[in-house]
Amino acid sequence: MIVNIDKEICTGCRRCASVCPVDAIEGKQGEAQSINEDKCIICGQCVQICSAYSSEFEEETTPIDIKLKERGMLETVKEPLFAAYNVCDVEKVKNSLSNDKLYTVVQCAPAVRVALAEDFGLDLGSLTDKKLAAVLRRMGFDRVYDTNFSADLTIMEEGSELIKRVSENSNLPMFTSCCPAWVKFMEQEYPELLNHLSSCKSPQQMAGAIFKTYGADIDNVDAKDIFSVSVMPCTCKKFECDRDEMNSSGYKDVDVVITTRELGYLIKDMGIDFKYIEEETFDNPLGDYTGAGTLFGTTGGVMEAAIRTGYELITKESIPNIDINSVRGQNGVTKSSIDVGDIKLNVAVVSGLENVRPILEDIKNNKSDLHFIEVMTCPEGCISGGGQPKVILDKYKKMAYDNRKESLYTHDGECGVRKSHENNSIKKLYDEFLGEPLGEKSHHLLHTEYASRKEKC
Amino acid sequence: MKESFNTFVIADPNKCIGCKACEVACSSVHNEENNIGYTVGTMTTPVIPRLYLVKNEKFCAPIQCRHCEDAPCANACPNKAIKQEGDIIYIDENCIGCKTCLMACPIGAIELLPHYKNEEKVIQLGLEEEKLIAYKCDLCKGKETKACIEACPQNALRLVDIKEDKKNKNIKAALGLMNL
Numbered sequence: 001m002i003v004n005i006d007k008e009i010c011t012g013c014r015r016c017a018s019v020c021p022v023d024a025i026e027g028k029q030g031e032a033q034s035i036n037e038d039k040c041i042i043c044g045q046c047v048q049i050c051s052a053y054s055s056e057f058e059e060e061t062t063p064i065d066i067k068l069k070e071r072g073m074l075e076t077v078k079e080p081l082f083a084a085y086n087v088c089d090v091e092k093v094k095n096s097l098s099n100d101k102l103y104t105v106v107q108c109a110p111a112v113r114v115a116l117a118e119d120f121g122l123d124l125g126s127l128t129d130k131k132l133a134a135v136l137r138r139m140g141f142d143r144v145y146d147t148n149f150s151a152d153l154t155i156m157e158e159g160s161e162l163i164k165r166v167s168e169n170s171n172l173p174m175f176t177s178c179c180p181a182w183v184k185f186m187e188q189e190y191p192e193l194l195n196h197l198s199s200c201k202s203p204q205q206m207a208g209a210i211f212k213t214y215g216a217d218i219d220n221v222d223a224k225d226i227f228s229v230s231v232m233p234c235t236c237k238k239f240e241c242d243r244d245e246m247n248s249s250g251y252k253d254v255d256v257v258i259t260t261r262e263l264g265y266l267i268k269d270m271g272i273d274f275k276y277i278e279e280e281t282f283d284n285p286l287g288d289y290t291g292a293g294t295l296f297g298t299t300g301g302v303m304e305a306a307i308r309t310g311y312e313l314i315t316k317e318s319i320p321n322i323d324i325n326s327v328r329g330q331n332g333v334t335k336s337s338i339d340v341g342d343i344k345l346n347v348a349v350v351s352g353l354e355n356v357r358p359i360l361e362d363i364k365n366n367k368s369d370l371h372f373i374e375v376m377t378c379p380e381g382c383i384s385g386g387g388q389p390k391v392i393l394d395k396y397k398k399m400a401y402d403n404r405k406e407s408l409y410t411h412d413g414e415c416g417v418r419k420s421h422e423n424n425s426i427k428k429l430y431d432e433f434l435g436e437p438l439g440e441k442s443h444h445l446l447h448t449e450y451a452s453r454k455e456k457c
Numbered sequence: 458m459k460e461s462f463n464t465f466v467i468a469d470p471n472k473c474i475g476c477k478a479c480e481v482a483c484s485s486v487h488n489e490e491n492n493i494g495y496t497v498g499t500m501t502t503p504v505i506p507r508l509y510l511v512k513n514e515k516f517c518a519p520i521q522c523r524h525c526e527d528a529p530c531a532n533a534c535p536n537k538a539i540k541q542e543g544d545i546i547y548i549d550e551n552c553i554g555c556k557t558c559l560m561a562c563p564i565g566a567i568e569l570l571p572h573y574k575n576e577e578k579v580i581q582l583g584l585e586e587e588k589l590i591a592y593k594c595d596l597c598k599g600k601e602t603k604a605c606i607e608a609c610p611q612n613a614l615r616l617v618d619i620k621e622d623k624k625n626k627n628i629k630a631a632l633g634l635m636n637l
Contacts (some may be wrong), residue, residue: 011512013476015610030475030517051478056503057570078501080481119498264498389496392485393608394478396495 007032009083016046021353041181044235044386050084086235102227110297111233111382114407118389119264125403130279148289150207151296155420160437173370180240181377191452199447208253209445233385259387285425291412299351299381300329315341353377463524472613475517480506482608502573522566522594530558547595554589
């Protein structure tokens, strides 16, 4: 299990159950809870809300150092331990970095750079993209790449897929497939609608597959020697990288995933001064990104990025307004209609997984007029993910999410290039390696299939 | 006589779910000198709450200082480290960890725990041992809000105005008479 509840610490308050979108948390009020693994989608919202901590001063409970070990955490971690937690994979990263035979490559999701600094005492939502790049390089990674790059790549593939489906009027509406918790939910609860999911892998997995193929070629290293690490705001990304089919490079595409919080532990453990480190940039070409790629970190971001590119690919004209405020959602459902040339695209942005059920029921009953739907499991998309810095006081949560979101939009605005299809490194990747979106190579490396898990539930 | 009694925070055990959010909130707002920020990653010293969740099979509720009018802790403190300011009783920096207040307190609202400054344990000069001091609820002295009340997701905590409380009960009792 990736997400667990420590029975010794749990007081049975069931606040975790109140935020679980799939009712996976079982147990009586006042008694220790457990997680039903078949229902759980590993979103980690329980980890975010849990406030039942283990007191270092209570002698009858298991000592903290033993608990740290049980959770895979480093012994240098000083923060309090709460009942709901995710397993920690930093040890694997530490080992890979000290292994000279490995060529270590790291990617970093967009939501990480607007939250990591909080665990070092900086303001909520501080944007630290360049510090992040510097810190990863200082840790010893051979290549400091970026998930934002493959977010741009996702837009190329997913945008093309949407255009194809709309022109063929098949399997509509199409759902995004970037959020692994949402994908797991579909496989568990609505397998009959799996053909509505985009066949695109998530940016994390696209990046992993590219790093060990094209990336290996350009760096002239053997793919088998590449150790691919991913830093994510999400606990379910750990599950995603372990899926059987995620080895299209011939090796495990992403070897290990750590969360934003776990990266914080590692930086502190290595004694790197994050606050004052001199800024650097991500490596090229696979760390080159546009503002559109950055937007993936918040709800509505994939939609906005897709529209920026889709509009221009369909109409062959420049989009009149690059900021598409109508799709910038919040927790809930945001619906809008977008004119793309002669086509009126009905789109919806869903955040907070429980909000998607009515839409799925409509599709089942042939009552949906939507074409494209973005779904993110967490309340405001990845910025409020289960692996993000955990806000101590509930009263600051809104501010944290608002500031993280604002930072992403600021970052988008500051990017010289703000449309995925204008990313020169992406163009080069297609010219030199992939050929074209939805082509044979793309199909093999960047797309996947889904299977029902319903019998288990 | 004083114009008003000391106020204090009290929990409703029928509402409390035992989440300990009050304890975590309490500890975080009292640790400014330990560089605590907004997120758990900045909590590099152990949680030192000033109210304590008491839980058994039948009930749970946090227990904290009642700010007694004739405060046994203050009466007992040999170092005069327990002070009254406005309607709050608090422990100041003169505490020597002698535990007298712990023994005097009728409800167990005081705890003796290590003193942390700048994220490090303070060491006692004479013995080169960690310095222990007494901690208790100071009603978030100097702050406008009470962290525990604000953090409780169930609204199980409230600040008691005992005179108002008595008046309301009297009114209820009087209304009850009408049904006789």
